[in-house]
Amino acid sequence: MRAVVYKRYGPPEVLQLTEVEKPTPKNNEVLIKTHATTVTSADWRVRSLNVPVGFGFISRLFFGVARPRQPILGTEIAGEIESVGKDVSQFKAGDRVFALSDTSMGCHAEYKCMPADGAVALKPPNLTYDEAAALSFGGTTALDFFRRGKLRSGESVLVNGASGAVGTAAVQLARYFGADVTGLCSSANVELVRSLGASQVIDYTKEDFTQKGESYDIIVDTAGTAPYSRCKASLKKGGRLLLVLGGLPDMLQIPWVSMTSSKQVIAGPAAGRPEDLRFLAGLAEAGAFKPVIDRRYRFEQIVEAHRYVDTGRKKGNVIITLERDD
Numbered sequence: 635m636r637a638v639v640y641k642r643y644g645p646p647e648v649l650q651l652t653e654v655e656k657p658t659p660k661n662n663e664v665l666i667k668t669h670a671t672t673v674t675s676a677d678w679r680v681r682s683l684n685v686p687v688g689f690g691f692i693s694r695l696f697f698g699v700a701r702p703r704q705p706i707l708g709t710e711i712a713g714e715i716e717s718v719g720k721d722v723s724q725f726k727a728g729d730r731v732f733a734l735s736d737t738s739m740g741c742h743a744e745y746k747c748m749p750a751d752g753a754v755a756l757k758p759p760n761l762t763y764d765e766a767a768a769l770s771f772g773g774t775t776a777l778d779f780f781r782r783g784k785l786r787s788g789e790s791v792l793v794n795g796a797s798g799a800v801g802t803a804a805v806q807l808a809r810y811f812g813a814d815v816t817g818l819c820s821s822a823n824v825e826l827v828r829s830l831g832a833s834q835v836i837d838y839t840k841e842d843f844t845q846k847g848e849s850y851d852i853i854v855d856t857a858g859t860a861p862y863s864r865c866k867a868s869l870k871k872g873g874r875l876l877l878v879l880g881g882l883p884d885m886l887q888i889p890w891v892s893m894t895s896s897k898q899v900i901a902g903p904a905a906g907r908p909e910d911l912r913f914l915a916g917l918a919e920a921g922a923f924k925p926v927i928d929r930r931y932r933f934e935q936i937v938e939a940h941r942y943v944d945t946g947r948k949k950g951n952v953i954i955t956l957e958r959d960d
């Protein structure tokens with residue numbers, strides 16, 4: 635099968651489309667034929683090892699010290715199950731599914747094996763494969779942070795980086811959970827963020843949200859520009875800062891903030907649970923959640939796709955399409 639392989643950390647040009655052995659599902663696995671995948675901020679970070687402050691060494695330990703341990707990137711996939719292992723009862727050949735392989739990666743390939751009890755779910759019938767491929771990365775990250783931050787209906791939520799993959803999911807999910815949402819983005823993305831359900835949108839190139847005299851129950855920072863030191867006065871009593879993007883110094887102050895104030899900082903990697911994929915699929919089927927698609931590239935154009943994702947300015951999700959019949 636064809637896969638995009640990299641043998642050393644570096645710029646998009648380290649990626650090569652090449653032939654590798656097609657995987658065979660283990661007894662508890664499904665083999666998915668890829669119809670669409672995505673290039674996410676995680677692919678950019680793992681490929682380049684451009685990681686938040688303090689995580690360089692930890693990242694190398696996790697992903698491979700001298701060179702990548704997993705030579706194929708890609709965290710998300712949508713496609714059709716080609717075959718299943720002998721112990722699999724939840725899925726059958728022909729099922730249309732989407733999946734999140736998360737830090738195990740490996741989705742930039744024509745075929746991908748996933749544990750049947752892992753983060754795999756049936757594709758909502760009303761979503762295209764492109765849309766389904768983009769359901770899980772931003773969606774599960776936002777869901778996990780809102781769960782840890784105990785988001786309640788009626789609360790006010792500010793989303794910084796509201797136009798990215800996580801941000802566009804966070805705006806929609808906060809709105810779904812009954813929050814009043816303010817989005818923070820650049821001028822070009824104001825209308826997009828409003829269309830996702832934000833009641834107010836602040837253009838960070840024109841206004842500083844910390845100087846507006848507003849405060850929020852929850853601030854979600856996906857851009858790394860709203861650390862606790864900057865936004866503590868913008869958090870209400872009992873407020874929570876959800877640091878989707880935070881460096882080690884931000885994390886080290888978490889216990890201190892909890893001990894000395896009514897506020898909380900929540901950070902760390904998000905978990906992508908199988909039940910979260912099913913939840914997102916249900917929302918998408920009901921029309922309450924829709925992944926935002928920015929650009930599409932063919933498999934052969936993956937280097938170009940990475941170059942675009944590396945800018946840090948994508949709107950929602952970047953899709954990689956593979957040959958298919960639909």
Ligand SMILES: NC(=O)c1ccc[n+]([C@@H]2O[C@H](COP(=O)([O-])OP(=O)(O)OC[C@H]3O[C@@H](n4cnc5c(N)ncnc54)[C@H](OP(=O)(O)O)[C@@H]3O)[C@@H](O)[C@H]2O)c1
Binds near residue numbers: 775818859878949950
């Ligand atoms: N903790 C976790 O488990 C976890 C999970 C997923 C992602 N992440 C991290 O979260 C970050 C966001 O991920 P993503 O996939 O949503 O990234 P993304 O799709 O690339 O989006 C980044 C967004 O940031 C916005 N942005 C750039 N500069 C900004 C600034 N100065 N102020 C406000 N917004 C700014 C951009 O919007 P404009 O063009 O409008 O500025 C862009 O839409 C990444 O760094 C990723 O590594 C962490």
